[in-house]
Amino acid sequence: MARAAARQGMRKSEATRLRILDAAARVFARRGYADTRLSDIAEEAGTFAGSIYYHFESREELVEAVLTLGVTGVFEAVRTRVEALPPGSSHRTRLTAAIETHLAFALTQDPFATANQRLFAQVPADIRQRQIHLHRAYGEYWRKLLEGARRAGEIRRDLDLSVLRLQILGAVNWTVEWYKPGKRSIEQIAAQLATTIFDGIAA
Amino acid sequence: MARAAARQGMRKSEATRLRILDAAARVFARRGYADTRLSDIAEEAGTFAGSIYYHFESREELVEAVLTLGVTGVFEAVRTRVEALPPGSSHRTRLTAAIETHLAFALTQDPFATANQRLFAQVPADIRQRQIHLHRAYGEYWRKLLEGARRAGEIRRDLDLSVLRLQILGAVNWTVEWYKPGKRSIEQIAAQLATTIFDGIAA
DNA sequence: CGCATATTCTAAACCGGATTTGGCAGTCCG
DNA sequence: CGGACTGCCAAATCCGGTTTAGAATATGCG
Incomplete structure (x- = not known):
């Protein structure tokens, strides 16, 4: 399910570029930022380190391309899933679906998303800086989800939605730092996250 | 308040080592991992890149030393603060104090803690691996806090404490990714985190 | 098809930054 | 004072990202 697989009627270089992107996503996801050599x-892409420069300005630009595809992929997956819910679904259901989709996609389904999760924090600050508008757009989508929930009276009115959104995404993003397949399923983790976020931990 | 400031009756090299450590913490905290040159x-330490190797095996060992001091510093600050609470304080008070101290220390008080927060995710995987026992020890302390709260009946019995602990630390750690001084105070942020964690967001 | 040109790729050179090396200057005893 | 150790510097080396020169391949056109 390579993000970059439509090899048809395109310049040769286009196909190669995609081959390199796929390879980069896989290797970065596996080895992290610092341990990954262009070679x-x-x-992995069946070419040479120097050749990458015909298709990308630099290692940084390659990384950025991978990151971008990762974020946009998760964003679309989450939005698609939420929009596919039966109309009239509660906002709690919508938020839970969003959490679960984000987790599932980032943890298991897509090398670009996995690479993005793993790399974003490892990458030099200036790269993160240039990615920030994408994250903001995604964050904006979550803000709307939360605002909808609040307007519908499903969450308290006294909370700062910005802090809340960052808190939720923080808990979700942190999961990738410790999640190992087996033991707890993604659905279980997503379910507990949603429960505690909504109902709190107090007895 | 340099962590490494006890220059007395020590070998000269000991003093230099500490000077380098302090310098490294400040530079790493300011510039991040990738942008920091040994030079x-x-x-910053008043010496030469090559000379660092008399005191440290490698750039990695230097980074690890900084990270270690960062974690242990936060750990001690949190434990000290919690233990200083009046006996009989509620577990909710204790957890809130822990959250606030962790945030305050990591965000503003100590270059080693700041460097640790900023660097931990940026650092190559094998370094993170070698730090994991420290994080585990700190996590263990939090697990005990949570267990105490549960035993005292202050949090629900149906929650997986591991997931919960990671969720809380995730939300806390993520804060450093977006916190900027001004606007909201650390106390405010800590307060909302504690409130939503305990009481949830549901109306 | 067959050439002219543009596109794509390779092999080797280059460069900055981490690491290694060799040796020099103190210093600490006897 | 002489020998051995400690702490440090300057230069050499190594590694991986980047640049370059040009070879190989594709594309467009008569």
Whole structure:
């Protein structure tokens, strides 16, 4: 399910570019930012380190392309899933679906999303800076979800939605730092996250 | 308040080592992992890049030393604060104090803690791996806090404490990714985190 | 088809930054 | 004072990202 798989009627270089992107996503997801050599990516893509420069300005630009595809992929997956819910679904249901989709997509389904999760924090500050508008857009979508829930009276009125949104995404994003397949399923984790977020931990 | 400031009756090299550590913490906290040159640290410490190798095996070992001091500093600050609470304080009070202290210390008080927060995610995987026992020990302390709260009946019995602990630390750690001084105070943020964690967001 | 040109790729050179090396200057005893 | 150790510097080396020169391949057109 390579994000970059439509090899048809395109310039040759386009196909190669996509091959390199796929390879980069896989290698970055597996080895992280610092441990990944351009030569590793080149090998995985069946070419040479120097050749990458015909398709990308620099290692940084390559990383940024991978990150961008990762964020937009998760964003679309979440939005699609939420919009596919039966109309009239509660906002709690919508938020739970969003949490679960984000987790599932980032943890298991897409090398770009996995690479994005793993790399974003590892990457030099200036790269993060240039990605920030995408994250903001995604954050904006969550803000709307939360606002909808509040307007509908499903969450308290006294909370700062910005802090709340960052708190939720923080808990979700942190999951990738410790999640290992087996033991707890993604659905279980998502369910507990949603429960405690809504109902709190107090007895 | 340099962590490394007891220059007395120590070998000369000991003093230099501490000077380098302090310099490294400040530079790493300011510039992040990838943007920091050994020569930057050397300059800040009043020596030369090559000389660092007399005191540390490698750049990695230097980073690890900084990270270690960062974690242990936060750990001690949190424990000290919690233990200083009046006996009989509620577990909710204790957890709130822990959250606030962690945030305050990591965000503003100590270059080692700041460097640790900023660097931990940026650092190559094998370094993170070697730090994991410290994080586990700190996590263990939080687990005990949570267990105490549960035993005292202050939090629900149906929650998986591991997930809960990671959720809380996730939300707290994520804060450093977006916190900017001004606007909201650390106390305010800590307060809302504690409130929503305990009481949830449901109306 | 067959050439002219543009596109794509390779191999080797280059460069900055981490690491290693060799040796020099103190210092600490006897 | 002489020998051995400690702490440090300057230069050499190594590694991986980047640039370059040009070879190989594709594309467009008569």
